[in-house]
Amino acid sequence: MGIRLYRLSSFVYQRSGLSSMIKTRAIVLHRFPYSDSSFIVKALTEECGIVSFIVKGGKKKESPFRGALDPLALSEVVFRQNPNTELQFIKEATLLDWRKNLRNDLLCLSKAQVMTEMILRYAPQGVPLQEEFARLEQAISEFDDGTSDKSRIFAQWLLDTCDMWGYNLDLTTCSRCGRTLDKPAADFFPETGAFVCHACLGVDTPRARTETLNGLWALLNGEKIEHPEFTENALLTYLRHHIGFLKEIHSIKFLNETRKLFDYH
Numbered sequence: 001m002g003i004r005l006y007r008l009s010s011f012v013y014q015r016s017g018l019s020s021m022i023k024t025r026a027i028v029l030h031r032f033p034y035s036d037s038s039f040i041v042k043a044l045t046e047e048c049g050i051v052s053f054i055v056k057g058g059k060k061k062e063s064p065f066r067g068a069l070d071p072l073a074l075s076e077v078v079f080r081q082n083p084n085t086e087l088q089f090i091k092e093a094t095l096l097d098w099r100k101n102l103r104n105d106l107l108c109l110s111k112a113q114v115m116t117e118m119i120l121r122y123a124p125q126g127v128p129l130q131e132e133f134a135r136l137e138q139a140i141s142e143f144d145d146g147t148s149d150k151s152r153i154f155a156q157w158l159l160d161t162c163d164m165w166g167y168n169l170d171l172t173t174c175s176r177c178g179r180t181l182d183k184p185a186a187d188f189f190p191e192t193g194a195f196v197c198h199a200c201l202g203v204d205t206p207r208a209r210t211e212t213l214n215g216l217w218a219l220l221n222g223e224k225i226e227h228p229e230f231t232e233n234a235l236l237t238y239l240r241h242h243i244g245f246l247k248e249i250h251s252i253k254f255l256n257e258t259r260k261l262f263d264y265h
Ligand SMILES: [Zn+2]
Pocket: 174, 175, 176, 177, 178, 179, 196, 197, 198, 199, 200, 201
């Protein structure tokens, strides 16, 4: 929990009072057209947090950046950081990993899009986000890895994000008696993050579904989650209540539509 990973990979080529050249790895979060020929690209950089780039001529087929600025791509970017403007000019972008497998897996892709949208909307702006970068890179790499257990990735990322953003969720303790749980909780309240053990719940009917309770237990114990959507939704609700999601996360709709297409979620 809360392990901060720092990499010293940026090269500050030049430092002047106004701008400096930065070279850093970046995960593309979002891209949208800006004019007939240009894009705006928002990326989570390893060294400088979220940076918005203007990419002139980026829509042309002969663009030197090719796939390097596609959403979810991992790239190395070079840019001159100008503190006086919100839009930075990108000088070089070299594709490191396009995530070919992830792009062929609609369910993983839709989860990755929720993750990138949440970072874009809720991560602090204008500050380095090295841990966010490390966690997102890990989750996207696992989605892209043909051999990994896909059932835990999004739930683990959500749990880590609770932790990173200061809303630590204690999966191990009954909120009423304070005892450590030795099996899945009898109930869970996603609005508060409170777990209730079997002794404390007594004969009351739990509000949480068995799938949610078993999934959170599996998440805690590093096991495969049988019905991840329940666990994911419980964690999303918990985060939503703590962050106070003012803006709707549009990609959740797409995720829900995608989930309906799959027997195995
Ligand atoms: Zn209890």
